[in-house]
Amino acid sequence: MDAYRVAEGTGLDLRTIDPGEKTAFADLKKSSSLNVLASYRRRLADLQRLLWADGSRSLLFVLQAMDTGGKDGTIRKVFTGVNPQGVDVRGFGVPSERELDHDYLWRVHTQAPPRGRIGIFNRSHYEDVLVVRVLDLVPEEQWRRRYGHIRDFERMLIDEGTVIVKVMLHISKEEQARRLRSRLDDPAKSYKFNPSDLDSRSRWDEYMAAYEEAISETTTVDAPWFVVPSDRKWYRNLVISKILIETLEGLDLTYPEPEHDLSAIVIE
Ligand code: ADP
Numbered sequence: 001m002d003a004y005r006v007a008e009g010t011g012l013d014l015r016t017i018d019p020g021e022k023t024a025f026a027d028l029k030k031s032s033s034l035n036v037l038a039s040y041r042r043r044l045a046d047l048q049r050l051l052w053a054d055g056s057r058s059l060l061f062v063l064q065a066m067d068t069g070g071k072d073g074t075i076r077k078v079f080t081g082v083n084p085q086g087v088d089v090r091g092f093g094v095p096s097e098r099e100l101d102h103d104y105l106w107r108v109h110t111q112a113p114p115r116g117r118i119g120i121f122n123r124s125h126y127e128d129v130l131v132v133r134v135l136d137l138v139p140e141e142q143w144r145r146r147y148g149h150i151r152d153f154e155r156m157l158i159d160e161g162t163v164i165v166k167v168m169l170h171i172s173k174e175e176q177a178r179r180l181r182s183r184l185d186d187p188a189k190s191y192k193f194n195p196s197d198l199d200s201r202s203r204w205d206e207y208m209a210a211y212e213e214a215i216s217e218t219t220t221v222d223a224p225w226f227v228v229p230s231d232r233k234w235y236r237n238l239v240i241s242k243i244l245i246e247t248l249e250g251l252d253l254t255y256p257e258p259e260h261d262l263s264a265i266v267i268e
Helices: 030-054 071-079 125-129 140-159 173-185 196-202 204-218 233-249
Strands: 058-065 087-091 118-122 162-170 225-229
Touching: 030 071, 030 233, 058 071, 058 125, 058 233, 071 118, 071 162, 071 233, 125 140, 125 204, 140 162, 140 204, 162 204, 162 233, 173 196, 196 204, 204 225, 225 233
Parallel strands: 058 118, 058 162, 087 118, 162 225
Antiparallel strands: none
């Protein structure tokens, strides 16, 4: 999955990444992708059990995307099969008055996953350099300083045992139009339609510039960003599952030794 990892110290040009491509699973069709996804789900479930048993590390999975980018669907499809008791999903909306009375990382830090658990951030502290920048909610010198804070904050979490994976779901503007239209047409989805989604759509290029800079400034060897082509939902699900599996496999987690001598125990 290294093809989608954004290397530290390089600029990111999103126009060079085709949101519709599927090279990592080039031979696969949507119809047969479900078998692969099923095997990834089993592997992810095993790894979550091991993460919990090992008890020394946690996984923070940060998800960012434009509206309709597929954050909710990704969480549903990738984590189906993982024990819900081991996973915390946290969403970050418009900050409350109380949250705004604190620094922008205050509400985020309290939600970071404890040892043994997977924490999913559905939106995150990156909103504080994305929507905040595009809507001009704080002065430029203030949001610009945040890249450094975020690198340091994530470094601290890593040093204390968290492994961090950050994913941008990369969709095309045309695909967003299709998804917004289908929201309007389907009663099961139309309740999700928010006219403010059209405001962010009208600022697409500004958002892309904000994403490019935020990702370039905060991708590091230990807290990498992945830009995942996401026009095809099945492809996105496979790529993200594989990224998470490879990340957890890289931790060399082990089941702890039993605390007691089990050899003498007889169960009548
Ligand atoms: P979603 O759109 O992810 O389903 P919501 O409907 O709760 O979730 O929307 C969250 C909204 O909150 C988004 O428009 C997002 O840009 C906004 N938001 C999140 N964090 C911030 C922030 N720090 N400052 C301003 N707006 C934010």
